[in-house]
Amino acid sequence: MIEVSCRLVRPRFVLDASFTAPNGCVALFGPSGSGKSTIVRLLAGLERPDRGRIVVDGRTLVDTEARIDVPVHKRRVGLVFQDGQLLPHLSVRQNLDYGRSFAPRDARGVPFDAVVDLLGIGHLLKARPATLSGGERQRVSIGRALLAAPRLLVMDEPLASLDAARKLEILPFIERLRDEWDLPIVYVSHAVEEVARLANTVVRLSEGRVVAEGPPNEVIGAPAGDAGEAAFPALSLVSAKVVHERPEFSVAILEHPAGEIVLPGSAFRVGETVRVAIAATNVALAVEEPHGLSVRTRLRGRIWRVEAGPGPSVHVTVELSGGDRIVASLTRLAVADLDLKEGREVFALVKTVAIDETAVATLRRDQAGPR
């Protein structure tokens, strides 16, 4: 359980944020300047709130009323910075060992070799940080934080400086930390695909305040409210089970009560449940089952809500058979021509190639939802 309730006033910025999240991965999500990084610094103890408290797993890190303020070096909050922040005068091995010597004896069970293997950095141990690539630096930084045996791992935009291929390389590691190590993670990002993939709880921030908190499909799928949030693309999360692979076409077929979903890529295991994030702009609607169309993914459902926004676009939310909602961004013209109304039966069409591979997450059974 992570409880944060902090107020902090700085020139030109006020943070007044409260949220409570169960263990697992909590994503702080919002545009730059929304207070994500300030919350990270508060969690690590690098910044002190004017008023408020932070409790992680029953351990009070700061409580201004009770005059508790655990100093940074005693908090055991593993912080992974945006650009790694490796100590430039030490080798990779010395960086990895740095935090280990400070960890309490009983918590030193984190095996060095396991972490090095998990992150695939064995061949870099003798190198200096300056010679590493961005992705390598980031992996060393994650390893260093883990070896200090943290009670909470906080990652501040760990993938922001990496290209798509590197992201695909690191995301599975973070998933394994969450699932195999049971380490509570606070993950900061403004990339909706990463959040969709990793988080159990999403806290959406805007101008220093929490504007929404809850499970990812509720928070991310929710349509944009005020202008400050409009920057986020509308996105839906759909969970389904992999039933078979078609390696000859590099796709996997998923079974959803509303129909088959065809996913790009071949990194799936048959039988596992995955969560797919689908951008509203990649979804089309048909009022009858289409024929002679290249789009493979056709999901049956009923229109749940039609929301007109400013400009030509309308968000149409479809409740799929068997749960999950999917948002389609359509023109007002299309909505009028096809007479799309709440309650009408439709097919949601998703182009396979438009699905972002970084947005496909493997789920543990208990996160797979009610189905």
Add this chain to the structure above:
Amino acid sequence: MWSFTPEELVAIKLSLRVASVATLASLPFGILVAYVLSRGRFRGKMLLDGVVYLPLVLPPVVTGYVLLILFGRRGPLGAFLEDAFGIVLSFRWTGAALAAAVMSFPLMVRAIRLAMDTIDRRSEEAAATLGASPMWVFLTVTLPLAMPGIVAGAMLGFAKALGEFGATITFVSNIPGETQTIPAAIYSYTQTPGGDEGAFRLSVIAIVIALGALVASELLSRHTTRRRAGLG
């Protein structure tokens, strides 16, 4: 031409001793003051800043005179040091070392402080989140990262201490074998008929030592930079 007289050799040895002692003894204080000036946020920081840099802008004679008042045998600090520890500074080589240290302190502190200012504070923060106490952060991150600046500051201070003249001659006079450093000896030679050769020889030595110190500091800092870049 190149055979040194015993007096000249004594002056060279004395100068090296005075400058070495001045540099080594003031270096820990220099690092501490530079750290406080670079990291500290407190009332009176500007005053400390001013006091540290004062010898740089004051006429050296004034600095020497202030030292004489404070550390002379009848001065408040001088009397205390003599009573408590038996240390006498006035008209001794130790006094010359003190004068040299005070005069070179601003240069030393400035170089170290600049190096500390350019350290990415997030490196220190990263170390703290990994469990390092403020003391450990200072010893294992700040100090090594500031090392090129510390080396440069020490070398600069050494070169400056070697050349100190005004404050030294005011505070401890110009006693051959006790307080007559290279600059004081050169000054004496130029005041003596037929002393030109000695003055010239000592000047060449002063140039060689100062240049050597600067080159050594440059080489050392290059070495550290290369190691950082992963080349060494």
